[in-house]
Amino acid sequence: GNSVTQMEGPVTLSEEAFLTINCTYTATGYPSLFWYVQYPGEGLQLLLKATKADDKGSNKGFEATYRKETTSFHLEKGSVQVSDSAVYFCALSGYSTLTFGKGTMLLVSP
Amino acid sequence: DTAVSQTPKYLVTQMGNDKSIKCEQNLGHDTMYWYKQDSKKFLKIMFSYNNKELIINETVPNRFSPKSPDKAHLNLHINSLELGDSAVYFCASSQELAGRYTGELFFGEGSRLTVL
Numbered sequence: 001g002n003s004v005t006q007m008e009g010p011v012t013l014s015e016e017a018f019l020t021i022n023c024t025y026t027a028t029g030y031p032s033l034f035w036y037v038q039y040p041g042e043g044l045q046l047l048l049k050a051t052k053a054d055d056k057g058s059n060k061g062f063e064a065t066y067r068k069e070t071t072s073f074h075l076e077k078g079s080v081q082v083s084d085s086a087v088y089f090c091a092l093s094g095y096s097t098l099t100f101g102k103g104t105m106l107l108v109s110p
Numbered sequence: 111d112t113a114v115s116q117t118p119k120y121l122v123t124q125m126g127n128d129k130s131i132k133c134e135q136n137l138g139h140d141t142m143y144w145y146k147q148d149s150k151k152f153l154k155i156m157f158s159y160n161n162k163e164l165i166i167n168e169t170v171p172n173r174f175s176p177k178s179p180d181k182a183h184l185n186l187h188i189n190s191l192e193l194g195d196s197a198v199y200f201c202a203s204s205q206e207l208a209g210r211y212t213g214e215l216f217f218g219e220g221s222r223l224t225v226l
Contacts, residue, residue: 032213038151043114043200043217087151093213097158097166103151 002027006090006101013080013108021075021104023064023090031092033057033066033073038087038103047075047088080108113137116201116218123191124226130187131221133201141165142184143215144176145200153200159184191225198222 007022025033032051036044048057053068062077073090085108090101114135123129135142143166144156157176158166164176173189188195201218204211 034213036215041219043202043219044153044215045217046214049213089153091213093211096211097155098213098215100153103153105151 002031002092002094002099004090004092004099004101006088006104009087009103009105011104011106013106015082015108015110016079017108019075019077019080019084019106021088021090021106023073023075023101025071025073025090025092027071027092027094031094033064034091034093034098035062035064035073035075036089036091036100038089040086044089080106082108082110084108112218114201114203114216114218116199116221118221119219120222120224122224122226125191125193127191128187128189129191129223130185131199131201131223132183132185133218134183135201135203135216136182137203137205137216138182139203139205139216140181141204141206142178142181143202143204144184144186145202145217147198147200147220149197157184157186188223191223193225196223196225 003026034049035047037047038044048059050057050066056065064075087103091098141160143158159178162178175187178184198220202215
């Protein structure tokens with residue numbers, strides 16, 4: 001079956017530091033891959049997505065590249081801000097549903 | 111205008127009670143979902159409805175019963191509440207593109223249920 005594995009958090013960084021959150025997946029077929037973000041007290045929001053191998057999704061300074069050879073979709077940002085503090089979920093699409101990873105909390109301090 | 115709205119946002123109740131959570135979306139989407147998020151932030155899909163028809167019904171106790179009166183509404187009724195039902199319940203919606211599932215979900219803000 002499909003599964004998503006994310007690095008455990010929390011990830012604690014200072015403002016302007018470089019961010020990487022690792023995500024690897026197991027899937028049959030050719031799923032689309034997603035990063036969702038959940039800010040404190042809110043629901044999840046789609047951050048970025050990639051629909052096929054070698055695609056790069058990007059939004060708000062975040063990027064992730066769909067790597068079929070390593071079955072990975074790592075999230076990166078060159079310079080994080082305090083406002084990026086949130087829980088980040090990697091996900092892949094099945095036929096009619098999403099499989100989410102367990103989420104990685106990011107804490108950014110000034 | 112909130113795209114996916116849930117009520118109530120907070121719900122505190124005693125074990126054994128019955129409660130409902132309501133969800134409405136004004137995006138015109140065909141598919142709606144209920145997810146449960148536990149205290150460790152783990153998200154688990156519970157149900158999915160497409161145009162009022164049940165599509166996904168994961169292994170959820172039959173104390174949980176979804177109801178979709180129309181494609182813009184999906185309510186969740188829970189009977190005989192237990193301590194383990196304490197969680198945040200999220201409603202979400204999505205729209206297929208050219209008949210294909212896109213994986214792009216729009217979530218409500220969540221309903222935090224606490225069972226004492």
